[in-house]
Each structure stands twice: as structure tokens, then as C-alpha cells.
Amino acid sequence: MPPKPHTPTAPNALTVNETLSLLATVLACSTVLARALLQGDDGAPLIASLAMSGIAFSATYAMIRWLGPTFIGAGIKGVDMSKAHNKKEIPECMGAVCAVVYIFCMICFIPFPFYKDIVSATSGGGNRDVVIMHEEYVQEGRFLHRFPHNKLASYLSAIMSLQSIALLGIGDDLFDIRWRHKFFIPAFAAIPLLVVYFVDFGVTSIVVPIPLQPYLGVELLNLGGLYYFYMAAIAIFSPNSINILAGINGIEVSQSVVIAALLAFNDVLYLLTPYPHPATDSHLFSLYFLLPFIGVASALLKHNWYPAKVFVGDTFCYFAGMVFVVVSILGHFTKTLALLLIPQIFNFVYSAPQIFGAIPCPRHRLPRFNHRTGLLEPSVTTWDEDKQPKPPIAAVLRLLAKMRLIRLREDEETKNITETSNLTLLNLWLVWRGPLKEDRLATEITTLQVVAGLFGLFVRHKLALLVFRQDNWSL
């Protein structure tokens, strides 16, 4: 082993108030957890999941604070460009702390939903090689919230995908991989999920919307191998779309918390339907993954919200996106996820001309900080006189400007385009709303996410009946 310098780790102490609040939370949650462990009544795993989420929140909160100086010491740090005094370095890649706490928590949670069912479902006497499992038992013998053993492989594969994305995300944050390479990181991380889906489950059929049924002649369409491409596409899109809706304090985390909360809300709707319902287990499964995520992400949000004391890193964005991917793929509600990602989808489509090179893309497209006013303004791409956009692109840009979808400035004499605002949702919002303070912008975009998400859920449960035979959430 080569020599290594010892990094002095002066801990960033928690205040007395914080320490007491966190300790109280941990104590209360541990009590609930112990009760769930000992009594083991029907709702126990869900209650245990809630308690674990509280512990995960506290652990993440404290560790982010304590590990800050260690991260800075190891050179994992960055400068906030949107502040007046922009010299101070703060820790970067704190999403890694979230990810580690989350994964640890999910692993320790395994016995709660899985243990009891297995014991009672085996042939007894410690001999668990041959699993005796009657169909009636699976259908009626359980109420909330125990899973049959065959869900364990899915659960483990989901954690593996999340571990993979954490590992690759940290690699990305350390080595700053090129954009066109890192785009595919989530696809690699999704492999455990898809491989186990393949050997374990293998359902590759989708319900055909009613208007299309006469043409295809079937209600269920088996997509076969294509279905894996579809899942891979979701797995690539979700993490990357969160990663590109970024650039101001708190926005990556707040949008993730909102999406997770809305998914959890949707899951709870299914728990209220009479059991047995075919989708209940999937949504319970989803809740077990979402609650601890909300826990760790909220702790990160406290530190990353304006003015940010830590950065989250690509690790967090990928990780959050992948949590949504695993719950929606294993729970078979990828279309619902898509409805909750409307702002991300808009941002991606809107950004596409710059991402795919039709319009020059500067290295950073985050809103510009105006040092005089202290407000954020849309950042711009400038067009030199001798490097004007090609006529068709110029025409599109002028059209977008007319529709107020970009801000465009022209030279008054030559009518040349001098600058256009960069194509991100954040810049567009600033075009519409005028210069804003950073936290105000983050709050407004987060509110937009909430409103768009609630609308998405409304579409899912009400309007979907226009094109599908029935809502699978049938009260």
C-alpha cells in the first residue's frame, strides 16, 4: 500500500437543538420498530417502514453535517456560482451519503415483509428447501403486508440496481465523465433489475387502449423483447431527466421529494381498496421503497435548499431517478410515473435542440446570477455576426420567441440574432416571470411540479377510463 496523508476531520457539530430533535426522532422510531418486530401484527411492515424512514432521515441529516469536512478534505467540493460571495467551497456529491444510508436501511428492512411469511409457508422443522405454497394461501391467507417469498428476488434486484447507480454515480462525480457517455450510466445500473425481471417474472404484455383494439385485434399485446427496450428507455430517461432539471439550490432534491410523495400518495390509494386486489402488493412494495427515500431526501433538502450548504452531485439525481424506475417497473405503473414526470419531459424536449447540437450548447446553462440585483436571469447563448444560426433554425428561433417560448435579442440595424435564452425550463420560467431570487425560483418550480403531478394523477385515474376498460384502482 502506498502512503496516504491523514485527513484531519474536524466534525461540523450539530446544534444542541438539532441533536435533541434527531435523538428524539430516533428514539421514537426505534420504539415503534421494536414494537413492530415483537408484535408482528398485520400492518407491522408498513409501520416498520415508516419508523425506519424516520431513522434514515435522522442518520442522513447528521451524517451530511459530520462528513462535510471529510468530503472537502478529499477534494470532493464545489463553488456555488449563483452567490454574491462565490469563493466559498462547499461539499459536493452528498447524494452519496443519502444513497448509502438508504441502501443500508432497505437491507435491514428485509426481515419485516419477508420473514414471517416464509416461516409459515415452508414445510416446517427448519427444512425450507421445499416451499409449499398453495394458491388459496397466496390469495387469502395473508392480509397486508407480508410478501410471498418470490417477491424477495425482485426486492433484492431493486436494491442491486440502486447500489449500482450509486456506485456509477459516484464514479461520474469523481471522474466527470463526458455527457454522451454518462447518459447511459442508468442503463447499466438497470441491468440487475431487468435480468431478474427476465428470470423471475417475465411479463411483457401491455394493455392496448380501447380505441386501438379494433386495429390490433387484441386486448393484451405481448411486446416480448421490445418490452425490455421500453423498460431500459424508462430507466435511462428518469434519472437523466432529473439530472438536467438542475442548476439552482435545492431544485434536484425538491422535485424528487415531490415526485416520491405523489407516487406514495398514489400507492396509498391502492391500500384503501378492499383486499385482495391484484395491484395492492405492487403498491405496497412501492411504498416500502418510497418512504425511506422521502426520509433521506428530506434530510438532504434541508442542507441543499437555498442557501445551499452542500451540493447533491449527479449521484443524487441518478439515484432518485432510479428509485422511481424500480418502483414503477416492479409495480407495473410506468405510465403513471411518466405522468408525474411531465415537467421533466417538457424540460427534456425543450432542451433537445441544445442537447443534440442543433443549437450551440454552452457548458453551463444554469440561470445567470446578476451580481448587481442579486437576482437570477435567463442565461443566454450569444450569436456572433459571422456565426448566425442557419436560416431554418433562425426561423424556428424567431417563431419560438413570438410564442414567448424563448427570449431573443436582435441587432436593431442588421436584424441579426445577437442572443437567445438557453433552452431549459428554469430559464423559460425566468423569461416568463422576470428576474427572480434563487429560492423564489426554486419554490415556484417545485410548486409547478406539485400541480403538474396532481394533474397527472387525475388524468391517471379519471381520464384514463376514456381509453382503457377500467381503472385498476377500483373502489
Next chain:
Amino acid sequence: MPPKPHTPTAPNALTVNETLSLLATVLACSTVLARALLQGDDGAPLIASLAMSGIAFSATYAMIRWLGPTFIGAGIKGVDMSKAHNKKEIPECMGAVCAVVYIFCMICFIPFPFYKDIVSATSGGGNRDVVIMHEEYVQEGRFLHRFPHNKLASYLSAIMSLQSIALLGIGDDLFDIRWRHKFFIPAFAAIPLLVVYFVDFGVTSIVVPIPLQPYLGVELLNLGGLYYFYMAAIAIFSPNSINILAGINGIEVSQSVVIAALLAFNDVLYLLTPYPHPATDSHLFSLYFLLPFIGVASALLKHNWYPAKVFVGDTFCYFAGMVFVVVSILGHFTKTLALLLIPQIFNFVYSAPQIFGAIPCPRHRLPRFNHRTGLLEPSVTTWDEDKQPKPPIAAVLRLLAKMRLIRLREDEETKNITETSNLTLLNLWLVWRGPLKEDRLATEITTLQVVAGLFGLFVRHKLALLVFRQDNWSL
């Protein structure tokens, strides 16, 4: 997101010869793999595992070369202290590359041993919710090398533990965690393995040696919760023991390759017994984990052997140790593993006085490089006149010196101890053999590992019959 500088990555090119050899290996292995996939006859998964190991070797070999500059650019680098020109920095923590390739390979391998069995074992028609599994089927219906579905959870938990140790090992390499904290890293990483063992398998009985049976009155002793402590102890010891038998080029990797090869040799012995044999599946399972490990570790060894072009990092040592832990725990041959770790156990026991502070422990105990001769000599702890060891310790040191188990120097007049060699196997070997060149020392210690390991296997299969009723490898 904060700004990040773009790291220029000038790739460390492979030579034409290397490129051709690696390409040929990948091509040959891919052909074998495709054949195994399409034909799917009985030995297919084992052949696929061999082919994948070849691909894993090639991928690791190439990636270590290509990623070198990237690692150095990210500050993950170190200086070799045992070289005459000791200014050159080389990449550190290359074990992370091994780990990532290995995990990726193990995930892609899942369908080979698991797919066919599941398809034929379910109720058909794509309905795999209810698994029909007859005892006769499990006992006779399969030959080598398909696993029943309930092994999948064990397989996934093993990969999760390996992913965890990679993640925590990288954290250790980046942040240089204190010794007394990092000692417990493997315990955390072992949690997925132990939790799934708990919910999935739960066998906690051990066979009592014949001489002890009259006293205990049983043949099988159920250790209950204690068994988990036993497994956790193995999980902590194995990775750490490899990590402390370190300090010269190549030694961490070569010992790991030797142990893996001997474990694989032992596994092959079981494949040659008539099927069905109760231990066959466990040893096949073990082979699937060991072969790709030998692949990636050999590629690393090529770069880490004297004169090292890369360092392996704690990540590698932990990772290698954890591979041995997962195969031996899931295969129920932890005692065999202990027999193969004899040099590591000796090194640990011998080091204990320094590790636990009875004798001062300098930060580095690796052998001292003599710049004049170019040879390695034992490194020493020096004792000042006013800071002599306490009388009992001095007595022990003198006794050890008399038994030639340390080198001790005294002041000729005062008879005070002036220096004692540091308590590591490498230093002890140099005390016995005199100064050696670095690669010579590494070769000799590796040979020692081979001889001790073969002796261990001999003990396992021959002498064990003196204390156990039967060898479970019965020809």
C-alpha cells in the same frame, strides 16, 4: 450543479499485441457463451461461467490501462515507497475497476444458472406466480448445473454484499478512514448476506466433532443467534486479514488469486462425485463466484506485480476477502476457508501486539527499501533509551528473538533494546531469509501461500475424518 473542470483523459493505449490477444480472448469466449446460451445442455452454465471469466479478464485488463490517467487526474494516486526512483505517481484503488467489472459480469450471468429451471418449474402459460416444485423434481430432475429458484435470493444477496464492500471500500480509499473504524467495514457489507441468510435459509447448526459428542450429547449443535456472530466474525476477519498482509507489489492480489484457485480446486473435487450429492450445488455455486474473480484478479495482477504500474487499494483487499466470505458462508465451508487462510491467520496473530497497541505501531510497517542495495529489509520499531518496553514485554521480545521470530538489536553497553523488527509476516520472512529483492519476496510468500493452502486442503479431506464422522466429499 457547481462547475467542474474537464479532465483531459489521454488514454494509456494497449500495445498491438495486447489488443490482438484480448480481442481473440473476447471473441473465443463470446462464441462459447453464445453456444452455451443456444444449446443449453447440462454443463452449459459452468461453461458460460468460464467464458464470462475470460471476458472479465480482458475487460479488466483493458480498463485498468485506459482508466489509469483518469484516476491520476482525479487525484486517486500514490507513490511507490520501495523503488529507487520513488517520485513517480501511479493510479491507486484499481481494485474498484475489478469490482465493477466483476459485479457486472455476475449480474449478466444470472440467466444461465437460473432461467431454464424456473421456466420448466412453473405452472406454465407465463403464470409464474405459483411455483410448483416437487421434492422428487428437485432431487432427481436436474443434473449439473441448474439451480432451483430459491437459490436466486442467496445469489443476489451475495452480489449485494460484494457491491456494498466495493462501495464502502472506495469510501475508505477516498477518505482514508481511521484503522479502528475501517476494521468494521466488512461487517456492514456482510449485512445483506446475513439478512437474506436469516429470512431465506436460517440453518444455524454445526456438526460437533466426534471427541466432543459425548460431552454435548448431540451430533448437531444449534448455535442459534451465535451462528450469526460466527458468520460476522468470518466476514470481518477474511477481508481485513488480506488487507494487512500487504505492503509490497503484487502480494495482495497474488495471495487472493491463490486462495481463490485453491477454493475452486476444492469445488471441482465435489463436481466429480456422483450426483446427487448434498454438497454439489453449494460448490457449483461457489465456482460461479470464484471463476470470474480469478479472471479479474489475474488482470489486476498483471499490472500490480513488480514493478507495479497501479496500486490495488483497500477496495481490492476487502473485495477479495468478501468473495471468499460469500462463497464459504453460502456453501457452508467456512472451516475450509479458515484452513486456506493459515498465512493470513498467522500474520494477524503475529501482528496483534502492534495492532492492539502492546508494542508501538508505526504508520507503515511495510519492509524497508535499502536504496544502496536495492533490496528489502525488515522495517523496525525503534526504542529510545528513555522509552524502553516494560519488563514483561521486553522479556517476551527477547524470547521471540531467541526463537528467531523477530530480529532484536541491543545496545552493547547498556543492554537496552534499540530496535525490533515490525511484526508482519513479510518482515519475519526477511528476518529468516535475509534481504531480498521485492519480486523475489512476493514470489516466495505466494509460494508459501500455495504450500500452506494445499496442506490445508489435505487436512480438510484426510485428517478431518479423525474428528468428524465422514468427509462430505465421499467418492
